[in-house]
Amino acid sequence: MNQLLRQDLNQVDAFLQEVKDYSVAFLSKIDALPVKSASAEFERLELPRKGMGARSTLLQFNERYGQHLAGNSGARNWGFVTGGATVPAIAGDWLTAVFDMNAADKDTAPLQIETETIAMLRQLFGLPEAFSGCFVTGATMANFTGLAIARQWLGRQLGVDVAQEGMAALANTRIISCIPHSSTVKSLAMLGFGRNAMLKLSSLPDRESIDIAVLEDYLKKHQGEPLIVVASAGTVNTVDFDDLAAIARLKKEYGFWLHIDAAFGAFAACVPEYRHLLNGWDAADSITIDAHKWLNVPYDAAMIFTRHTQLQLDTFKNAGAAYLGDPAKDFKYSNYTPENSRRLRALPAWYSLMAYGAEGYADIVNNNIELARQLGELIRENDAFHLLAPVRLCVVCFTLNVADEEKQAATDVLIKALDDSGKVMMTPTVYQGVPAIRAAFVNWRTTENDLALVWKEMKQQTAALTVK
Ligand SMILES: *Cc1c(COP(=O)(O)O)cnc(C)c1O
Numbered sequence: 001m002n003q004l005l006r007q008d009l010n011q012v013d014a015f016l017q018e019v020k021d022y023s024v025a026f027l028s029k030i031d032a033l034p035v036k037s038a039s040a041e042f043e044r045l046e047l048p049r050k051g052m053g054a055r056s057t058l059l060q061f062n063e064r065y066g067q068h069l070a071g072n073s074g075a076r077n078w079g080f081v082t083g084g085a086t087v088p089a090i091a092g093d094w095l096t097a098v099f100d101m102n103a104a105d106k107d108t109a110p111l112q113i114e115t116e117t118i119a120m121l122r123q124l125f126g127l128p129e130a131f132s133g134c135f136v137t138g139a140t141m142a143n144f145t146g147l148a149i150a151r152q153w154l155g156r157q158l159g160v161d162v163a164q165e166g167m168a169a170l171a172n173t174r175i176i177s178c179i180p181h182s183s184t185v186k187s188l189a190m191l192g193f194g195r196n197a198m199l200k201l202s203s204l205p206d207r208e209s210i211d212i213a214v215l216e217d218y219l220k221k222h223q224g225e226p227l228i229v230v231a232s233a234g235t236v237n238t239v240d241f242d243d244l245a246a247i248a249r250l251k252k253e254y255g256f257w258l259h260i261d262a263a264f265g266a267f268a269a270c271v272p273e274y275r276h277l278l279n280g281w282d283a284a285d286s287i288t289i290d291a292h293k294w295l296n297v298p299y300d301a302a303m304i305f306t307r308h309t310q311l312q313l314d315t316f317k318n319a320g321a322a323y324l325g326d327p328a329k330d331f332k333y334s335n336y337t338p339e340n341s342r343r344l345r346a347l348p349a350w351y352s353l354m355a356y357g358a359e360g361y362a363d364i365v366n367n368n369i370e371l372a373r374q375l376g377e378l379i380r381e382n383d384a385f386h387l388l389a390p391v392r393l394c395v396v397c398f399t400l401n402v403a404d405e406e407k408q409a410a411t412d413v414l415i416k417a418l419d420d421s422g423k424v425m426m427t428p429t430v431y432q433g434v435p436a437i438r439a440a441f442v443n444w445r446t447t448e449n450d451l452a453l454v455w456k457e458m459k460q461q462t463a464a465l466t467v468k
Pocket of ligand 1 (some may be wrong): 081134135138139140143181183234235236261262263290302325
């Protein structure tokens with residue numbers, strides 16, 4: 001064995017203690033760090049001829065990057081829809097690396113852990129047992145996987161096994177949606193449908209929710225054509241939901257494939273007051289739910305749920321590799337997901353679900369919604385700002401009360417000022433043609449103190465902005 005490998009093996013205890021201390025030091029100051037990573041340029045290191053061993057590498061890392069680490073996972077990252085990581089989720093992620101077991105094999109503990117975690121998540125979201133699920137790397141891959149199964153279904157309607165014979169029979173297929181997430185369109189690019197296959201139907205006035213009458217009209221005109229409908233349970237700008245119950249009724253009549261992107265909107269199921277937003281979602285054929293957002297586990301985790309395991313197997317099976325066994329006989333997640341060798345990415349979720357249970361998650365979700373509503377109220381009552389949509393769940397979408405032609409520049413300046421303050425991160429957007437700002441609350445750490453601190457900063461920065 002290489003001498004450095006031998007040395008580190010002998011010092012595993014001392015070294016991991018040091019890494020633990022380093023981790024704790026980081027986590028204990030996370031909310032004091034600037035939220036947004038500052039842009040940084042480094043002279044690139046060369047591959048060392050002789051390595052430096054584990055301990056010196058930690059020191060070298062800290063010297064090089066320690067000052068550039070941001071509190072991305074802290075209480076005031078309100079950009080995009082960014083979750084944090086609960087303490088047990090961090091432990092689960094660390095242990096996933098410690099065990100480094102492949103969650104691809106049959107009859108193993110990793111398989112059991114994933115199956116058990118999926119069952120717990122089904123309970124958390126109130127999904128029927130008819131849905132099976134598996135972990136993938138993020139909601140983009142969950143959308144990809146759901147739409148890959150949908151593609152297989154489309155082919156079957158036309159008497160073609162797309163996984164075997166390819167896409168030829170599906171040329172000119174339309175995928176219907178209203179405000180799809182960009183990752184859905186990206187998935188169409190990856191799946192061979194092409195981005196142009198997406199047909200966006202109109203929304204209700206002042207909403208990001210599909211106009212059901214327009215959808216029904218389209219379905220009537222295309223009766224008998226196999227179709228995929230992608231519904232949103234939570235748009236990123238205003239967390240609007242398509243009327244899933246109405247879409248479920250149309251599905252009964254017109255028989256399309258229904259994929260629901262519920263990346264973070266699924267968490268409405270955790271709180272009785274908001275569960276109605278998801279009424280009808282159990283009629284879906286496939287559902288995307290992210291884990292590294294509102295479930296608050298580290299990056300690299302989302303779930304795809306579906307009722308169509310046979311189509312899923314047809315799509316993702318490793319066929320004809322004797323050493324991998326018979327996909328039809330041996331249940332292995334690797335025959336149901338894009339990845340073959342698989343990180344045990346269910347484990348952080350398992351830890352966090354066991355640690356906090358349904359009540360803990362209801363508290364996280366409730367608290368985030370409450371804070372979003374409070375910020376929405378503050379904005380609505382303040383003349384400097386203009387709330388662009390009601391706060392439906394966890395996102396506040398607003399702009400500045402300046403002349404239309406100044407809105408772009410003013411929102412840009414405010415976002416930059418907030419970034420530079422280090423105290424909070426929000427993201428720019430355009431909502432119904434209006435340059436706007438979004439603040440998303442999905443982190444378990446966020447409290448009313450954070451809201452007070454940010455509101456003060458927002459008012460100060462906005463006052464400075466109008467003086468200029
Ligand atoms: C974040 C998000 C996605 C993509 O998720 P990743 O985890 O970034 O791959 C898809 N759909 C919606 C609605 C999202 O909010």
